[in-house]
Amino acid sequence: MSSVLGVSVGAGTVRLARPQHGGPHGFVPPYTFEVQTLAMPEQRAEEAAADAIAAMLAAAPEVGATTITFRSDPQARAIRAAMARRQLTNYQLVPEAVAAVHFAHATTDMREVSTLAVYDLGSSGLTVSVVNARTSDVYQCERISDISGDYLDSLVREQQIASGRIAHPADPAGLAALDALCRAAKEQLSNSNAVAMPSEQGLVLLTQENFEALMMLAIESSARMTRDAIIRSQHPVQAVLVLGGGARIPLIARVLERTIGVPVIVPAEPETALARGAALLARPAQVPQAPAAPTILPLDDEADVTPAWLTAPARRRPLAALTSRSGQNRREVSAAALTVSSLVVVAGIGLGLGYGPEVLERGNSTDGSQAVPATTSPRPTQAAPTSAAPTSEAVHATVAAPPVRQLDNEPTTSAPPSQGPNTFTVVPGLPPVVLPTLPPVVLPGFPPAGQ
Template sequence: MSSVLGVSVGSGAVRVARPLANSPEHPTAENFDVQAVPVGARRVEELAADAVGSILAADPHIVATAIAYRDEQHARAIRAEMARRQFTNYELIPDVVAALEFLEYSGELQGYGTVALYDLGASGLSVSVVDTGSRQINITERTSDISGDYLDSLIREQQIASGRIAHPPDAAGLAELDSLCRQAKEQLSSSSAVALPSTEGLVLLSQENFEALIMLAVESSARMTRDVILRSEQPVQAVALIGGCAQIPLVARVLRRWLGVPVIVAPGPGSVATRGAALLARPVRQRAANTPFPNAFEDALPMPAPAAPSWRSRRTDPTTGPGEKFSRRREISVAGVAVGALVVVAAIGVSIGWGPQVLEHDSQSSDAASSSVPPTTTRTPAVEATTAPPATSDATNESLAAPPPRQATTTTEAAPPAPGPNTFTIIPGLPPVVVPTLPPLFPQQPAP
């Protein structure tokens, strides 16, 4: 028979929960197999991955795993450790959502639309305002000013100050004393006094002494909860206590007095998120890997044109930027190509017999290209052009093979100017060149 696994990763312990067979429609704390593993000196993410791996190896019928996390940084650390162990069939769920899931299905939140979750654990306090219908978290805040570890330190200092417990000489003895104080705190939730022996003495604590020690801290947490509810601007109808310290009776009484709304404490508040994660566990669907494109398809695709370098589109200072020098060299090279093309065209024209005609026309002729007045031409009527028969392909080929005869044009050339002392003929057939007379460099001195 298939089963699921829920995991919550706390700073003090890693808890795992599996629903028992034939669980009722509304599960309670008794319908889950819950186990807690103290963290100790190990990293909590490493301990969580080891716990998941050992349970999956021992029970092959587990088909899905859900892990409750506190924040994004916590989730990244868990995901990295699970990836290192190559675990893939799991999902991460916010611990607020997991806790709300169990509280709803267990019937604890029946009739409440908006609730505040008061989560007091070993490392700190988280207060969240949640809409039970949409599962939307309106606001959440966390503080480490009050925590389970802080309450344990208050008990430890009180026991040392009373003279019954000697101060531990090393860190190991201090950790052992903290563990005894934590056990005393947990036992006081169901008894009025506890006495636990240790190597340094007897840990003796009553309910009255314990409440006097933690009263200021609990009232501070109630004040924080009230401020968070006011900032959320939501009509909170109840407060649900979860976390390991939620089972302290003083916490529920103080919150009820400060907030004036019903305070709900589910059985086993330390594993509420763990059991809610088990209820939300679903098998992760394996997605097929993306198949690469075949080589033929890649060859058929047109290659994109390379992008222009950034230095070509960058405008630089002409005095300092190297891009301006490159553009100038490019303009010079383009101009050189154009001049070379004109020289080639002129050489071809001279070789086919257009040279004399070109040399005949000077700058004063009426059909020169530089003249601003266009020559007067006689156009044939448009009717004759439309009624003319279409030319045949043979006639077209003949016209392309031999250029049409050039009609003689009659031009009236102006009489050349009379040659003077400064007139020189450089090339026959071209107009003479007149050299201007320069003034003398040194003016003549007047005669004495």
């Protein structure tokens, strides 16, 4: 069964979390994780994280996916470079706020929370993020270094040295050991009212009242910074999620709730919440299966090979529209051609009868009267005009129906045929009908008629 790996990269700590029972899909809340914490200098955090991931993948080949959180874009680039140098590719990077919101959904009832503020107090600084609790969109993210876990530890150390119970360490190693002792005493105050821890330099004695007096100003300042970041995001929040090692201080939750006025969520083991949220976001890569071979159907004359998504009306509609349009275009072209041909025939007949020049001359007149050039001699086949020039209406009438012109040698009326033996009048008032005279028919072997 494949597993997943979540990694959070802090300033001086790298945490690796593996869900039990094969991954986030194989168990139900409360989730259980196998967490590994590695401490290293801040300058090598990204390199140490890549080394730890490579060692984990070599020891556990069943890990199918890795998710790494990052705080800023420069840190994300440094993580990518470190992973590339080790030729590690099967991983994804997510912002710390996204992993925090996902972890909150997995461990807390978030149905009434649409916008969440994440207060992450680590050893090197405070990160405040305003995130959409449903889409994981980050509205605002600010990093504050004025308050940090190291700064709070230094306040406890200086207070112990100032009280005279602890001697000041002589070397940096002793100073680091005293800081670790003060940090442990600070964390134990979350479950008790007083802590007494011996050391080589003396006894570290810390009470809840003294500790809150030391931390109050710094914590109230961080709460005001968180409120200002929420105001700048222009998205009101319904809850505040407190993460990091500083979340173990009970005073922080009380001050945040009093300053912002919304519920404060503090998960168990808040310093590992980002690594566990990253593990919940990791998804093993799915190997795509080869697509099934398409079924080949035999083609025949009656088979319809049109795709099923192309319906019958959709197939016919463009073709019918195209046919109707083409037929209409052909009819329009045919009518236009017939009209032009008719005009050409009429013009040819008019020119053949000798009316073309007159029509052209009349059409060129601008005042509506007939213009006859002085040098034009009368046509031998036309009679001399006996009336005045026609008006424009007469010109149009002439063009529409030209008068019948007769030659001088043609008779005006035809004489009726003279009555003869073969002339018959069929209808009174109409010309008689003349039947032709047929020659006699002579049959062979018979004498002609009259002999």
